[in-house]
Amino acid sequence: MRTDRVRAAERERVAQQTLPPGAYDFYAAGSGEEVSADEAASAWRTYRLLPRILRDVSHVDTSVELLGASLASPVLAAPSAFHLMAHPEGEVATAKGVAEAGSLMIVSSRGTRRIEDVAAAIGLAPWWYQVYVLRDRDHTVRQVERAVAAGAQALVLTVDAPYVAVKPRVRLPLPLPADDELAWSVGLDGRTADREQDPSLGPDAIAWLRRVSGLPVLVKGVLRADDARACVDAGAAGLVVSNHGGRQLDRTVSTARALPAVADAVGEAVPILVDGGIHTGTDVLTALALGARAVLVGRPVLWALAAGGADGVRELFDGYRAELTEAMALAGAPAVADLDRGLVADEVGVAGPGRPASPRPVREAGG
Template sequence: MPATDVLPGKRLSLADVEREAATVLDPVHADFFAGAAGDESTARANLAAFERIRLRPRVLRDVSARSLATSLLGRPNSMPVLLSPTAFHRLAHPAGEPATARAAEAAGVTMVVSMAATTRLEEVAAHTTRPWLQLYLQPDQDFTRHLVRRAGRAGYGALVVTVDSPVFGRRERDHRNGFHDLPGGLRCENLVDDAGVLRDIVMDAGLTWDAVARLRETTDLPILLKGVLHPDDARLAVEHGVDGLFVSNHGGRQLDGAIATADALPGVAAVVPQGFPLIVDGGVRRGIDVVRALALGATAVGIGRPVLWGLAAAGQDGVREVLELLRTELDEAMALCGARSPGELGPDVLAPHLSAPTGGTA
């Protein structure tokens, strides 16, 4: 764990924050945060997919007055960025999830709290007014309902149900490092039941759309599904009354070889109603990536690993720095594209794909 919250030098990008985090993280924990499934090809593809997207900016549009503000599920967000759920923040820094929550609150953005947080969901909610809770629906439906009731009492604004994990993805870095349990003193606090027993997260390979219907009967909170990549699943989600989707491949940590999220986004956006909340995560590293995502049909983007890098590098201040770097880059990129607000970033700023010439040999 980091020995200090103050690091020398000036961090100009999320890549700088990543490099600094690597100097203070335990190498095993750094591998856990960075790693992905199999050959990690999907994690790399997430980055490459954003880089491939070229933009066609507009000019002479008077972008002197700009606003990044947007709304998510009817609540204001200072920019179209939120914190995707990530586990074990106290592996990155002793201040853990409460520090992340305070940074999110200061930045005016939504934090999605992981079911596998190392701090109780009630304590995290005490530090931010915009929390959502991520869930893996458990075979023990009573325990799922127990978590949902806790979230409602604690003021959570939505449930984010991860649906891309009927089984655990095979993450070879963790197997090589023998990293299977949290170090002493840390545990998944949300998994402690009323009897004080620490439960395991159980991936339920038997889940169907009926589980979404049962959850809807349990709560009035908005429900978003995380891990949707196929347009047919997006259609089914709308039919089942889901309130929003995360176009996500779990950061490449589940199915290696899955489509990159930026490549999946247009197909999903094409089949949901206009204005339907679509959040894309996986591979967002620059403000220009946010522009690209919005132009492809996203409502907002989620960031995961960069939050953990910021937390490791400088605690709460590091997470805030990550968010402010993205904010500055997004504002500049939006202006350079000729847009005054996120709502003005549509498909017209995307450069058309160049067709291969016909005839001859490649």
């Protein structure tokens, strides 16, 4: 299964027909007027590329090393809540598909299957655990301890949600089965207030989580260069440039446009990941050329899960990899280290349609 735009739209359409309407709306929704959710994908398409010619691209290698994990391609599964609404096996099916494709799943702390069962489905492949720090810190510690015991290799601390934004499209209650694990993870056990995210969180949460878990902590939800630097200073092992798929503050800058400034601010200090509207291999190539080490995909995984279960998820990631391979070959970049700013026209002073030309330093990576 390829992932290009037509097929991405088709996958969403099939999922929409398969899913109960309440579930589809919950997954698809953005906050506010859905401006950020709507423009995420088109923002990647505003960049224009400057391919290199006469490079030996007879072998193209999409593999990457990320915080000690060896991955077949730089496309990861973003953390997303409530997979049970998309498939009876929920996160377990997602995990199988992602692992079979040689990719990495960031398991949401708002999961709907036991973390131990998700870990078992992943087997020996690496996975990371996404954390919200809740008002009830003891509960957060218990969640993290379970994830560490189950084998998580890093934590991803989501910081763009001090409060959960209103999504006008979402109608409660969600079509979720009554389930003990769900009650425990989401706080549907009558303890809702202290299971909400702690809105007083500061940068010291990064070092705290590291201490509690003994794992590297990435910070997800970075859009600004100053915040990026502050997170690195506070001990972040990596950053995810994200606006939560347009589900928190609406009208934030697109991640496609936020990424270059964050990459410039951080340099090679820690790996930068990015998500939001990444639907094709050329989107992935553009993100890596602009300074990301890897990308995350959110809704496409949910659509693939709803339509095809674990097989659908594996095919989705295989599709991204096939498209990235083709895009890299045509761009004259046999390895991901060859993807640099020099490939992006408006980043090197040749105006694309997205914005006026503004010369930027070209980072030469791998010649």
